[in-house]
Amino acid sequence: MLELSGITRVYGRARDKARTKQIGPVSLIIERGSFVALLGPNGSGKSTLLRILSLSETPSSGRIRWVGIDPHECRASHRTYRSALGVAFQSPGLDRLLTVRENLVLAGAISELKPEAARDRISSLSTRLGFADRLDDRVSTLSGGLIRRVDLCRAMLASPSLLLLDEPTAGLDLLARDEFMKLLSRERDSADSRPTTIMATHMIDEAEGADRVVMMHRGKVVADGSPEELRDRVAKRRLRVWIRTESDRTLAARCLAAVPQQLIQKEAETTATNAIYVRLHEGCAWLAGVISSLSATGLSFELSTPTLGDAYLLATGESLVPTADPSHEFSPEASS
Amino acid sequence: MNALSALVWREFTRFLRQPSRIAACIGTPAMIWIFLVSGFADAIGTDEGASYSVILAPAMAALTIVFASIFGAISLIEDRQSGFLQAALVSPARRELIALSKVISGSVIAFAQGTVLILPVAFIEPQIGLVHVSGSLVPLACIAVGINGLGLALAWRVDSISGFHGVMNLVLMPMWLLSGGLFPLETASSWLRVIALVNPLSWPIRTIQGVFATAQPSEPWWLLWGATILFAIAGLLAASVTIGRGPRQR
Missing domain, CATH: 3.30.70 (Alpha-Beta Plaits)
Structure with a gap:
């Protein structure tokens, strides 16, 4: 279970209150294995919340707990939390000068995967995500849709139990978006244990596929429930x-x-x-x-x-x- | 492959796939060296009678390393902009390893280029032999580690490549210009000598000058070598501590 309690993040100088910007307080309890969409327009605070969850930003106040671990408690818990994470940010975390395989081998190494395990995962994931034939091509030669798929593969390589996706379909056309969301859903279902997935999006149709939608507006959670509710x-x-x-x-x-x-x-x-x-x-x-x-x-x-x-x-x-x-x-x- | 070797391997692969980087790093200092020697050869001399091209050799090797380190530091900004760094920083790999991989790869690349530039001196200049060039390799390596670490620590705080050019012009280039490698410090004005004293780059350059016997440093050898090694350690620490703290907070 992922628990966020009273998470806030304040930007700007405290003395210049008119120019400070705040997100939160955000308190959420997210069930293990669920798929949560953070829905809101640009600037609503969903990406900031994801950055806080990925430990790329430190909250001004509040606490995160993931299966009982507080990642900000000590260096060890910080690393334990990071080993559970798989993150795909808005900008794909791939090196365009390297080939797809080289990128994934590198991602496996920094995720502390054993080389054989990484090789097997790359082979199976690339087949399922449909780019096995492009493994030896440089990332710079791939289409936007394919780059996103490779980035999803990178994020899922170490079988994360917490998958964070920040607008993973940004810049894709409708067809590529649809295909990506189908692949994501299939990949989540085929995982040994479904990763808890939190995806920031401003696309209504993408949020429709989630188990739960958390609507964000001006840094606050304004509605929360299943799409149907x-x-x-x-x-x-x-x-x-x-x-x-x-x-x-x-x-x-x-x-x-x-x-x-x-x-x-x-x-x-x-x-x-x-x-x-x-x-x-x-x-x-x-x-x-x-x-x-x-x-x-x-x-x-x-x-x-x-x-x-x-x-x-x-x-x-x-x-x-x-x-x-x-x-x-x-x-x-x-x-x- | 563990995280550190994978990250170092990536830097080498990237370097080899950007031939323009190699050409710019070696070509520019070589060109400056030739132009300076052609212009000032008769105007500047030393008591030891070494030619100006030999006097300039340590400074030019250092400049090659500075340029290579600048490219290394810029690659950190590129990594941040492309999203690669963000992905690496949220991985379970220790963040100090990310810094270390950048310093190791950047230093090896810069050192190799500096060596490529200084090596011909042994064959061109009769006063300098392979022994002298070999003796200069450790201070050169220290320059590479020190400048790379410093460049990375500075690049960590800068958002854009154009912003880093400002840092380069304000910090790295003056460090090189005022290192005492372009002109004899002994005859320079006192304020320049004071700046050279606090400039960490002037110590390894003076050490090489001492090895080449193109200048007779007034400082004892232990001080020259100590300060040179200290510069490398300080650069390494600066990068490790800065990057080890994790992503910059906005």
């Missing part, structure tokens, strides 16, 4: 009515007259200015009538499930990444 805080299902003109808005208001006002989401609670959202719950007696009148007016609408982006908006009042969330894009053709 967080989505359910917005609504189980929603009715979305597309609004293109002011007359659409009038028509929609007429059609939604039967809907209890508290179920219609305020504009500030949604990222879209071109849609009206209605929260749905079990046994909405008025739903059939509303749908039939919307159909009769010709307004575009759809039944949808809220996303983690909506949950983030509900928790913070600020949109995470509006353009990255397709549910917020106007696409009446796709609606029924």
Whole structure:
């Protein structure tokens, strides 16, 4: 179990309070083997938290405990904690002048793996991650997606029990991102004991694959739960009515007259200015009538499930990444 | 392969895959040496009658080492920027080993280049034999360790390569210029002699000058050799302590 209690990190000079920046206090208990996504925009403090967890930064206050070890207690516990770690930072920790194999052999050596064990791990991981045929190529000749895979392999080489990933798909296109996340999931599942994985991301779809999502905003944890729990805080299902003109808005208001006002989401609670959202719950007696009148007016609408982006908006009042969330894009053709 | 040998091996491999680094380290001091000798040969002489090219030899070998060490220190900044250093620092390897690997590899590379530059002196200059050149190798090695350690400790505190150029111009190059290798300290003004006294680089250079008999240092041999070895130890400690503390806090 990983336990963070009251972790804070203050930047800037104490005498210049206006310019100081703080993250935390953050307190979390993370179950062993779970996959936690730290979700938030740039500057929300998720990378700082990961740097603190990787011991690259010292917290201003608070404590980390990993299976009973406090890494800041003494040099021995510091090293014990580091031997449990596998870290992939935003910038891949690879030497571009070396070949893939040379990088991985080096990573094995500094992770204190025996040479034979390292050789076996490199062989099996490179096959599973799909770059066995590029082992003797220099890193500088690889594509961005492949570099990320090699870096994941480097981070997982010593079979870490705590895997920290800081925006591991940064700079990848959608296809490469998707492929990377699938590989990560497969690799976690195939490990002898699933590593506790903490991944910082601002991508909603990446966080959806986690067991637990910790939403961060301006250095603080604002929401925490499984993706489903967080989505359910917005609504189980929603009715979305597309609004293109002011007359659409009038028509929609007429059609939604039967809907209890508290179920219609305020504009500030949604990222879209071109849609009206209605929260749905079990046994909405008025739903059939509303749908039939919307159909009769010709307004575009759809039944949808809220996303983690909506949950983030509900928790913070600020949109995470509006353009990255397709549910917020106007696409009446796709609606029924 | 253990962590230290793996990290040292990496530095050597990187060096060999960057031929421009080799050319720049040896070529620049060789060029400066030729230009200085051509320009000042008749203007500067010593009582011992050694030619200016021999007088300059220790300083030029030191300059080669300074340049090579600068490249070594810059590679630390590159490692930080590329993410390699961050990954290495969170690994279970002792952080002092990371510093040590940089000092060892940087020193060996710098020392080899310094030797390449100073070796021809034994064949070109009749006053200098292979015995003299061999005697200069230990002080040269001390310069390599000392400057590498110092360069790494300074580079640890600098964020960018351009920032390190400032450090290089403000610290490393003046250290070399004021080491007494370019001009005889005995005839220099008193303030320059005081600076040379506190400049750690001037001690190994004066030791080599003593070995070459191009100058007659007024200091006793034990002091020259002691200060030379102390410089190397201080450089090694500076790098180990600085990097051993772990990642810099912002």
